[in-house]
Amino acid sequence: ATSVVTAIALTAMTGLSPARSAGASPNGGDITFLIDSLGGTWIPNNSSISSFQGHIWGHVTDKLVYVDADGKVSPWIAESWEQSSDATQFTLHLKKGVSFSDGTPLDASAVVANLDIWYAGRKNEGINPVGLFPKTYDRAEAVDATTVKVVFKAPTLGFIPTLGYHGSILISPKSIALPAAQQADLSKTSGSGPYVVASWKEGDFVKLVKRKDYNWGPAAVGHTGPAYLDSITYKIVSEPSLRVAAVQSGQADVAYSPSPQELKSLKDAGFTTATPRYLGFVNGLAVNTKLEPYNDVKVRQALQAAINRKEIIDTVYTPDWKLATSFIQSNVPGATDHSDLLAYNPGKAEKLLDEAGWTKGAGGIRAKDGKQLTLTLYSNPYLATAKSIDELIAQQLGKIGWKVTIRAYDVVTFGEKVRFGGTAVPAYEVTRSFIDAGTVASILTNANNGEDWFALGDSDKKLNDLRDRIAGASSAEIRNPRLDELQTYVLEQGYFIPRTQIVQRIYVQSPKLKGEVYNGVAYASYYTATISE
């Protein structure tokens, strides 16, 4: 039997559309968005999830479903969908009259072509699969022009949310057919989004202009017609201070990734700042339980208690950042509040360490059997503030008796040397988004190609049990209590040491620009935005 899940039309939200407020002229205007980089390649599969190119893809392409900042899934190109009870078959019903900018209709066969390339890529050409696309994918068929049937080899509950994930962008089949070298030329790729690429230059800028006939925006943002702004120019300015200064001096409208320290004064000066949180893990450390002394639960618990998370936010960040309440962000459906487990308690930490046999020695550093209590932190190269936080944590832990070393590598070396459970990596710094909390549990152990974050393998019975029970849950009502249990357990055990809720994408924006929306992966969309004179 097939259970039918029809999406609720979110017409109620239309009233919230910010575009309609303030007497500003709704149409016209050009904005400049300053960004640190525009990444490497423009091959859609290889670049869609990039923190940088993702901004452009978000305007140039549409997705099958829309996931908002609270993780709520709503229809977009897929007007409705059904799911088999064992979650191995899905049927998508597409909106009619949608076309790519090269004129090709966005129909069932186009969707099939996209699903196929997301899953498989064309590896020999250098077109990668989309990493987080379910590996259980079997095939997709065009039932008719607007109906697609997708078949999985195993139950795949997360499929529908994944379609709203930034990797799942719909590209014209003609573009998909192009060889990789041509796909790498952004201007050769067509999507169905509200903007099209007018011009671009590698390492310099991308200019988007609006598509006048666009008429299939996600209802959830309260606007479905053509975009208001005439053009958006993404311009690379690699120095953060210059990006901000350019917006301050009116030379640009949005600065991406400013230094958090500057936000307060910017806000005071009347600039809009946005610190949307994506759906995913908080920023924190996955502890390697194989390594001495972190195989000792007391040491891990001491670590959990010895970090003053409030000080991190006060020093490195601003009040826009939220204290971590769990190891997943608080806006993820199913996240529960565990602040009590994350309270700063140096006394408790010292006591735990004393109990574990780590006594204070010369210079205030704790030692046991002649070995010092050390921790090496590898600063995450993807997060600008990672080094500052690591420095601060080093100070905090230093007071308790830890000897903390910080290493920072570039992206390449980091990828090479730093892994979960690596022999010299006692703690791996996590910054990671996901769309559906259901996938969380399976990552933590090594079952089913899991990433085995805590190097536990299959050794922790309780964790294994929770993992299986979450994967087997057939509804959110059943899943949520189990998720809560998982969060408690992981934090109590000191497997994961949260630092702060993560804001990976920070925006500073001219007060004249209004009405942008942020989706579940915290990208700003200017589809609904307007600018006043």
Place this chain on the structure above:
Amino acid sequence: MTNAYLSYAAKRLAQAFVVVLLAYVFTFMVVSILPGDPITNVLRDPQNGFTEDEIRQIIAAQGLDQPIPVQLWTSLSHFVAGDFGRSMRSNRPVATLIAEVLPSTLILASAAFAIALLLAVTIGYGTQFLPKRFGQGLLRGFPSLFLSVPNFVIGLVLIHLFGFQLGLFRVIAPDSFWATFFAAVALGVPVSARIAEVLIANLDKESEQEYASVARGRGLTRMRLFARHLLKPSSLPVITVTALAIGELLGGSLITETVFGRTGIGSLVQRSVSTQDLPVLQAVVSLAAVVFVLVNLIADLVYPLLDPRVKLIGGPRARPTTADDGAVATSVAATS
């Protein structure tokens, strides 16, 4: 004479070609020292969520698991045939990438060079006209000062002063006239210091020469002495420094383009380095070597035409240089 000249030129050209090839191989070797490769590392970005198995498949599909010498041979034979390959990072042809950014760097570098020369000449010749004690000492201090300031600091200060405080240019439009001008200033200042140093040293040396005294004894004014006697011999070695400064302009563009947000060879390198984009790096290094070698070749070939003392038979060794700049003095002597 012309025969000797031509065969000398031919010999130097052949040498230049060898140097460029070796530069290509050198880059390959250096970048290949590192275990692993950029593609794997990009794939390992946790956001991608690839498994190690998948990564291995992708790598094998692109022939990146072959032994280093095989890879070197393949790329070298393509290079000699004029094919620079495809960027690992962006997948676009390297030739296109370079063609896209080259004009911008050329404009910047030429502007910087013009500014450097102007500054150097102003400082260098200025020392001849200012009173010994006062202004001259000040002028003479400039080259040292210019050489002591990290050039990104110069860039940042210029941007803040002229870009934001005075609003003379828009930071987001780095190709505009004023933005280019100030970027060129930032890039040109250290280069001007090198040229000015040589110029001053030579002017000092030449004006100490006996012929300068003798000419003064003939009743020449300071101005005429400078214009007729000192100018040419003290400016000739500048050709040598200039040729060497080309390298500095290219190297410096790395920083300047980053600071000013320009796209160019420098920022291309900067982007390629962080992802170890070998084909791009090799092409840029070879290009830089070509430019450097050619410019120096031209300098060597032009010099004997300008300086009657230099005989070509002895090769460029005969080219007189300044004693003050060790690097310059000897860089000339070494090619044999």
Place this chain on the structure above:
Amino acid sequence: MAAQDRLTANTLTRAEPNAPVPLRPIPLLRVDGLSVSYGSHEVVTNVGFELGRGESLALIGESGSGKSTIARAVLRLLPSNGRATGRVVFDGQEVLGISERGFRPLRGRAIGFVPQDPANSLNPVRTIGAQAQEAAALLDEPDKRIRKQLVLETFAEVGLDNPRRVYDSYPHQLSGGMLQRVLIGLAILPRPALLVADEPTSALDVTIQKRILDLLTRLQHDLKISLLLITHDLAIAAERANALVVLKDGVIQEAGRTASVFSSPASAYARKLRADVPALNPDRYAALRDIGSRFLKTAAGTAPKIAVSAVTKTFNVDGKSLVAVDDLSFTVPAGTTHALVGESGSGKTTAVRLLLGLEQPDSGTISVAGEQIAGRSPGELRSAWRHLQLVYQNPFTSLDPTWTIERLVREPLDRFGIGTPKERDERVRKALADVGLGEHLLSRKPAALSGGQRQRVAIARSLVLKPDVIVLDEPTSALDVSVQAGIVEVLLSLQANLGLTYVFVSHDLALVRQLAHTVSVMHRGCIVEHGEVAEIFDNPQQPYTKALLASIPSGVADAAQAPHARPLLMAAAE
């Protein structure tokens, strides 16, 4: 004991140094109380003299005595760190105190300058013509072609054969003698009243030297120019000037009419200066030399110490072959000195290098103390070098500047492994004592020694091995006459005591006459004449030899039409 004289001369005798020498009622140039210092270091102290119209005056003194400094002060061409005080009155006008702008009209037009070093006195990157036009611009002649004509005429006047070619040449395309003529031409072109010539011939060959000096003297007479001549050669000064000013350490030792100063010097310094000039004292070392002469007589039958026979050496220069030494043969008996004389480029140094095995001859044989030299590699020659040493021409470049004197002198002992370390120490001290150097110099580096001291170190270094033969390639040409005299004395007494054999290379015939027993005169790689010194000097056969001998300055005035082959001994003639 000579040195003691020298030392005391300075402090004891001073012939009214501060009083200007009255020459004429209205002098053209009058220098009064002139002092010059470089930085805080005073190098000329309270100098005064007068030079009348059409007269000539010579400033003489050893190197560093301040001659050039005085000339430059008068010309106002002192380097930037130089400061002059006192009075310089030119043609009734005080010129030391006036502005540069005020002085400039006098430059070139009224005061001409002939510099010391012709090779560096013209701008190397401009043609002679371009620079001549600057001098011609001082004439009030607007037409450039006429000016060029005047330049060409002047070039002809100073004896340049092909004025047009010279006009279009760059300086490096002309020889030293030609350049010096150009410079003289440029100086006299505007017909100045005063010509200052700073050692105008010291960089030139003897024969050319004479011709240039003759030219200057003739021009002085013909054009009624006053000449301020600077030289370190007393004989030249005496020959060419009406009046002499003798300087030492920037202080006037003696001044007056040439005849009186030259014939009966009042100051000890001037006397010594005169005594040290070889041309004026050919038999100064006769006693020491005669010891060797005895060997010359007894050597008739025995094998000579050095035998060079039919040696030829050709160099390849720019694709052309150049015969540097052509069929050279000579022998040197043990214990005697053989001199090689000749002009620059005549092949003297090449002969020396062949003799030491530093170059290989194309043909011919060379033997030293019975050992064959030609055709052996440096490794094989090491044993020969133990007995055969060379003293280089230039003491400033033949000692490693980074080594101490002790190490330098000890080096050959260490290399050849002679004696125990203690014996080596002793031999080093002995060798230094032999050349008259004290032990306090042992720890110094060459830079801290004077030129004469350095050359003695070089000699000591050769001596320390106790060689039989020492080859000396112009060992004193870079040094002052007084220093030269000291070294010659050392060499001769060593020969007398140790029975050394010398090959002595020089272009200074007077010096050769003082110390050599036999001589070979070289010209373009060939020996044109050879024999015993007295014979050759008293009775030269070849015109070349005669010309060389004629160039020796004699100290006799009125040299413009000086006859060839004058007797050398003119000291008492005045």
Place this chain on the structure above:
Amino acid sequence: MTLASFSAASRVTAISRLTALRVPPTVAFAFAVIAIVIAWSLAPGLFTNHSPVVGVTAEKLLSPSAAHWFGTDHLGRDLYTRVVYGTASSVTSALIAVVIAAVAGGLIGLLAGFLGGWVDIVLARLVDVLLAIPNFLLAVIVVTAIGFDTTNAAIATGVSAVAVFARVMRSEVIKTRQAIFVEAAFLMGGSRWHILLRHVLPNASRSVLPLAVLQFGLSILVIASLAFLGYGDPPPASDWGLLISIGKDYLKWPWLVYAPAFVTIATVLSVNRISRWLRKTD
């Protein structure tokens, strides 16, 4: 020939030597700056009471004052203290660079110049290649290959300067080899190696010294530039270049850039002045 005559001469040369050695005021000042820098790097603790790594977070981003000469940084650490403690690493890394460049370059130049022939040809091509790649580009590529940290940046900087030293050394060696005193040493029975090591090397090295001093200053800048591009050590290290590059992210608090930049400039300027003076007096 008595001693008296020569001691008089020696007195004169001694005096002239003294005057030649007289240190101009700017050079004296430069030496003073370098002395302070050396003192900072040897005993940073003597110059400040603050900690270079632990800050008072409540006092972050204070402007310069009597208590904090250079102000405080984004974690409330005293910037002056960080500059002082960063000196050792900045100086050491520049030294490493110079030593690598001088030793490797010197050796290449020495062998090429002295042995000549094919050794010279091969080494000359190698040097040409190194020279043909712009210095900074070369440094960037090398540091990428061996990994990003300050020591590696220093090594890369050193490698990029090898060619300059090789060239200077080679030409000096060739010049020295032709010097008369070298031939004289042959006549004194010296072997090739003796002459190479005892005569040629010391003489040829003399002009390398001022170059090395100059290169020291340059290396500080190059390493700072590499740090600016993010190729240096991570914090809490406080190399000057790193401090400037961190400071540039906080341009609203300009002293974070200007203070370390000023120290860097003063040091490099002093080093350059000394190098120039060495060249003059040599």
